[in-house]
Amino acid sequence: MPPKVSLTILALVLLAAALFGAVRLYDVATTERDGWDIFSRVDTTTDMLTVVPQSLVSREDREAIEHVVYETRGFGIPWSIWVVSREELDTTLPADQIAEQQFAENPVESTEGAGDGLLMAVIVPESDHTQTEVAFVTGPNFYPKGGITPERLDYIANVQMRILLDEDRLGDAIIEGATWVEWTQLFEPTPDPPPTNLERGLQELLSPLGAAGIVGLTAIVAGAALVSWWITWRGTGRNAQVILNGATAAAVARGRVDDAVISGVVMDALDRGALHVDDRGHISHTGGQADVRWDSLLRSTIDAIIARGNEPTLARLAHALKAAGTLRHRIEDELANLGLYYPRSPIHTLRVRWIAAAGTILGLIGFVISVVGESGPALGASVALTVVSLVVLIWNERRSWSTRHGRRAVRSWLDHHDRHTDRERALYEAIVTFETIELLPPQRSPLRPDALPLIAAIDR
């Protein structure tokens, strides 16, 4: 797919995602929350604290308890505390039944009929406060909200408050209990709600069948990369008499005919005097028909630039050569004919690219479905598929297409061109180390000074 088309599709996808996100964000920001929320204060018509008779709890303790209840209502709990003397009730029922009766007669709830409240009932035998009983009762729609669970309420009543009640510290025990209700609501994890039908269905689908399928896809992506690598490494079996120059040796060493090789070819032509740069930075050729290396192609490209009415700068020449791809294909064909380079690299590149891109997209889709279905194994497999696909995608764009024979040929070529003053070796080094070249000013050089501005001009 041409880059501009793929970039356009990517831009459209991003734009669609951005628009969707913006609309959703606007919705979230402007919509009043109608359900329960941990940071939505609730107020009930029920008193925060009822003590019968009031003398059971001191005024300071009553104020402290009301303060905690008020704060807790700020965290979304409609609740009240009812402290009553057993003697006032005139019953022998256990505390939890008394609490339920009280809740039925005086429901604690955010709105009438909501059934979402919580009542702490403290039944105090006036003769012996250490025998005080504590019971929590909730409306039918109370759970799950925040961190409160029946087990945690039991713990507050039977452990955390009991210690203080045993020490005959009734006021402190109620304050402590109210405090822990607030703390539990805020800081204990909210219990996971039961799965919806969709979640249950997805979980059944994803574990283990879906997860296994995604693992299979991962294996396909990895396998495609492995096969592609092996085919290249094996080579075509050709073993022609190899004649390399600095540029072709560098192309085999880099494993691909990329921008560095193309820039190096231009630099080589400049150095040989086949091309010339004038004071204005305009590039020209010396004419003639001799096709040393790829000079004729360079000449025709320069002529085409001039014919279009443009100034033939180095940057424009490099851009034209990279855009047309003709030079790259010619070098690739030459190397493939010598058995140094895999001849069908564009086809393999495209195939692996599509497989890896599909793997990435499927991995992301799998990620979303796994999150919706809350399936750990499928999530792990989706992450693996995405990561493996991305790694293959990146590797595929940068991999070497040189064959075994090619790599051997380069090693042999380097052994025969090991002198620093060797012009072809200098060209080879310039291309291979293209991104970080340092050039010292010459007294006598295998490359001419015309090459100096070249890299800065075309390496963009």
Added chain:
Amino acid sequence: MSAPLMLRPGDDIWAIGRRHGSGRRLLVRPRVLFPVLLFLLSLTVNLAHVDVTEFHPDETRWLNRAHYFTDLADPFGPTWEDQYLTRGQPPLGSYLMGLGLLLQGRDTATNGVWDFTYGVEWNTISGAMPDPADLDAGRRTNAVVGAITVVLAYLIAATLAGTVAATATGLLLALHPLHIWIASQALSDQLLILIVASALLTIIRLAERPSRGKALLLGILLGLGGATKLSPLLLSLPLAVYGVGLVVLARRGLVDRDKAYALGPLLFVQPVIAAVTFVVSYPYLWPRPIERTWNLFQLRTQEMREQAAAWPNIEIANPGEALLRVYDRLTWQFSTSGNLSESVLGLVGIDASVWGFEIPLAIIGAGVLVWLVWQRGLTSGTALAAFLLAGQVGAIIVGMKVDFYRYHLPLVLGVTILCGFGFQIIWQLLADHGAVALWNVIPGVSVAPVPGKAIQPRPTVQEDDGSTDPSINRPIRSGTP
């Protein structure tokens, strides 16, 4: 492959070699030595304060959530449900604490949750006070993070201005009292400025040679910044606008067209990369990414309001007041120069509160930065770094509703970098006027003035290490930082 050709001054050939080639001799150069020394200095100072820095209850929260790191193995578990703690802070600081504890032989099951409604005694009884070993381990983790940040600050200033600026920046930050304080506490603010500094360095490199990899890294860093303290996430939006602006300006021929066309799209996609990184990094967000991200921002805003109501003496009404608070904090309370001066005066028995000069110096540095942006253009790394830094500082100034000490830490990073620029320009002016000859007043000393090394309006990227004549060892690369 045989060893690459070496740079050998004196050889009358063009020498072409790899800058990082295996065959190159390892040379101790300022650009390697100084960051190493600054790292060691900062780490030593930070670690020395681990035992003496006073305890802050906020540390308990970060240590408490250290289990987030190990709970990543169960991303659908109760840890990631919608609750106060998951809404309270984004998770990266907690991951860091978890990682730090594990690397130091501790586990991630730490203290309970500190309830700020109640006092130290109640929280201690409730198990919210951390084990001293956990607290120290968390603090040591941040000490390392703080030292790395100093190195990054050095590299930013070195790339944009030069070695003098970089050294001054590194020293000012390493010895800054607020930096030391927070680098010896188990909080997440150090991680925030580490990520901001990394993003600054990345954006400079991106402008130098635009590439998809660097753009991806920048977006990931902004997303991780958001996963630390939310605000860096928002910086991706103005960066996208900047990218669009570059393309528009390029079409009118007002900026370097090639660079603008290369950079514009890479900046434009930053919000998407940052948002995806942010969501992926936090399992709490996965079920409803937009709604829950909104929850996080809403709670931060609400808490800021409540804090302002709870402590009216540190409430900040508007950005102007915030600037005044910053000036006060970074001049009188937290200032490297003030602290050093007080220490020197203390040696001679004078107990005084000394005015720190970082803010005025930073204002000079800001002038230098504006000049550099003007000279190097809007597609330069200098312009992008200035934009990103200004965005982060601006977000803090505008968003600051209460004057908590730790909110000033990212500003310290900006101020010290700008101070470095100020130092560089003063150094240059002094050198140009032969100030070094003042040494000659000392009997027996004879020093000849040498022209200073100016900040280059359009330098090559590679910082000159001074080891050779710059005219014969200039790497060839396109672009300016």
